[in-house]
Amino acid sequence: MRILIDIAHPGHVHLFKNLYFELKSIHKIWVTVKDIPIAIQLLKHYNIPYQKLGTKKDHILAKAYSQLHYNYLIYRLVRKNNIEIGIGSSLALAHVSAISSMNSIILDDDDDHVQPLFVKFGHPFADYLVSPASLIGNRKKKNTIFYNGFHELAYLLPNRFVPDVRVLKELNIDISEKFFVLRFNRFMAHHDIGHRGISLEQKLRIISLLKKYGRIFITSEGDLEPELMDYQLKINPEKIHSLLAFSQMFIGDSQTMTSEAAVLGVPSVKCNSFAGKLSVPNELEDTYGLCYAFQPGRFDEFLDKIKDLLELNGRNEEWKKRRLKMLKDKIDLSDFLIWMISNYPESVTSTSINTDLLAQFRLNETN
Incomplete structure (x- = not known):
C-alpha cells in the first residue's frame, strides 16, 4: 500500500511515529511537513525522511493562501506516486482526497464548536474522521470512527515510552x-x-x-x-x-x-x-x-x-x-491505527466503539 503521513504540528511526529516505523518495511510511506522547526528537528531525530511543504503563516488571509499552496504540493505528490491513503490532521489531506483517488483518514480530537473553520472546510471532504470516544455527541460528521483513548496514548503508554533519567x-x-x-x-x-x-x-x-x-x-x-x-x-x-x-x-x-x-x-x-x-x-x-x-x-x-x-x-x-x-479503560492508539491502515478498507466499515474488535487494542499490562 502507498501511504502519506502529513505532519502539521510537532505533536503529530509523536502521534504517527510508531505507525511509521511499524509499517515502513511493509508499505511505501511518504511523510510531508510544513516548515515547523521543532517538527523537522523531531523527524530528523527519529530518522524519518520527509518532504517540506512550506512555511506556516499566522494571519488568517495568509493562512488561506498558504493552504492552497499546501493542497497543490500534496496533490502533485499524490498523483505522481499513486498514493492510496493519506493520514494526518490537516485540511490539505481532506481537500486532496476529494479531488484524487487517495482516501483520507483524519485524526481530530477537538470538539466541533471550537474549530468551526476546520469543521466547515475540512470535515466534509475527509473520507473518515478518527476521534476519541469523549467526542461522541459533539461530532456531527457521520462517518467518524470513535475509539476509547486519547491522541497522547499513541506514544505515552508504559509499553511505548520509558522516561529517560x-x-x-x-x-x-x-x-x-x-x-x-x-x-x-x-x-x-x-x-x-x-x-x-x-x-x-x-x-x-x-x-x-x-x-x-x-x-x-x-x-x-x-x-x-x-x-x-x-x-x-x-x-x-x-x-x-x-x-x-x-x-x-x-x-x-x-x-x-x-x-x-x-x-x-x-x-x-x-x-x-x-x-x-x-x-x-x-x-x-x-x-x-x-x-x-x-x-x-x-x-x-x-x-x-x-x-x-x-x-x-x-x-x-x-x-x-x-x-x-x-x-485500564483505554486502548493503544498506535496499535489501532496500524491495524486500521493494514486492513483498510474493511477496517473502517467494521469499527465502532464498545465492540470486541476494539478490545484487542487494550493494554495487557499497565504500570
Missing part, C-alpha cells in the same frame, strides 16, 4: 530534587482565534509561588519574555516527555502538554479560555482527576489549586493510581 543529569537536576515544567502558547492557530492564555503578569505570579517549592523550567511556543529568560528550558524537543514524567507538576496554557502530562500521571493545571469547553481534557479531569482547567477570569482559583496540590500529601502515589485507572 539522563535528562535530569543534562539539566543538573538531582533525582530527589523537586521541579516544575511550565508551557506557554502563542494562540495563533486557526482554532485559537478569539482565545487567550496566561498573561505576563500572571506568569510572574506563578513563578513567585512555585520558586519556594522547587526549580522552574519554562518552554514556550514563541519567544519568552525577557522577565522569564532565567527559567528557559534548553533541551532537545524529544526529551520533553522524560522531563515531564519526572516533574512534580505541569502548569501552563497548552492544550497538548496538559494532556501529555496528565496521561503520564503528572498533576496538570491549565489556564486558558478553552477551559471546560473541550471533551478530551474534560474527561481527563472529570472522570480521572488527572488535570484541572480554569478560565483566565478564574486565575486566583487556578493559583489556589496549584497551592492545594503543592501541599497535598501522597500526591505522586495518588496520581499513579488515577493514571492506572485511566490506562
Whole structure:
C-alpha cells in the first residue's frame, strides 16, 4: 500500500511515529511537513525522511493562501506516486482526497464548536474522521470512527515510552530534587482565534509561588519574555516527555502538554479560555482527576489549586493510581491505527466503539 503521513504540528511526529516505523518495511510511506522547526528537528531525530511543504503563516488571509499552496504540493505528490491513503490532521489531506483517488483518514480530537473553520472546510471532504470516544455527541460528521483513548496514548503508554533519567543529569537536576515544567502558547492557530492564555503578569505570579517549592523550567511556543529568560528550558524537543514524567507538576496554557502530562500521571493545571469547553481534557479531569482547567477570569482559583496540590500529601502515589485507572479503560492508539491502515478498507466499515474488535487494542499490562 502507498501511504502519506502529513505532519502539521510537532505533536503529530509523536502521534504517527510508531505507525511509521511499524509499517515502513511493509508499505511505501511518504511523510510531508510544513516548515515547523521543532517538527523537522523531531523527524530528523527519529530518522524519518520527509518532504517540506512550506512555511506556516499566522494571519488568517495568509493562512488561506498558504493552504492552497499546501493542497497543490500534496496533490502533485499524490498523483505522481499513486498514493492510496493519506493520514494526518490537516485540511490539505481532506481537500486532496476529494479531488484524487487517495482516501483520507483524519485524526481530530477537538470538539466541533471550537474549530468551526476546520469543521466547515475540512470535515466534509475527509473520507473518515478518527476521534476519541469523549467526542461522541459533539461530532456531527457521520462517518467518524470513535475509539476509547486519547491522541497522547499513541506514544505515552508504559509499553511505548520509558522516561529517560539522563535528562535530569543534562539539566543538573538531582533525582530527589523537586521541579516544575511550565508551557506557554502563542494562540495563533486557526482554532485559537478569539482565545487567550496566561498573561505576563500572571506568569510572574506563578513563578513567585512555585520558586519556594522547587526549580522552574519554562518552554514556550514563541519567544519568552525577557522577565522569564532565567527559567528557559534548553533541551532537545524529544526529551520533553522524560522531563515531564519526572516533574512534580505541569502548569501552563497548552492544550497538548496538559494532556501529555496528565496521561503520564503528572498533576496538570491549565489556564486558558478553552477551559471546560473541550471533551478530551474534560474527561481527563472529570472522570480521572488527572488535570484541572480554569478560565483566565478564574486565575486566583487556578493559583489556589496549584497551592492545594503543592501541599497535598501522597500526591505522586495518588496520581499513579488515577493514571492506572485511566490506562485500564483505554486502548493503544498506535496499535489501532496500524491495524486500521493494514486492513483498510474493511477496517473502517467494521469499527465502532464498545465492540470486541476494539478490545484487542487494550493494554495487557499497565504500570
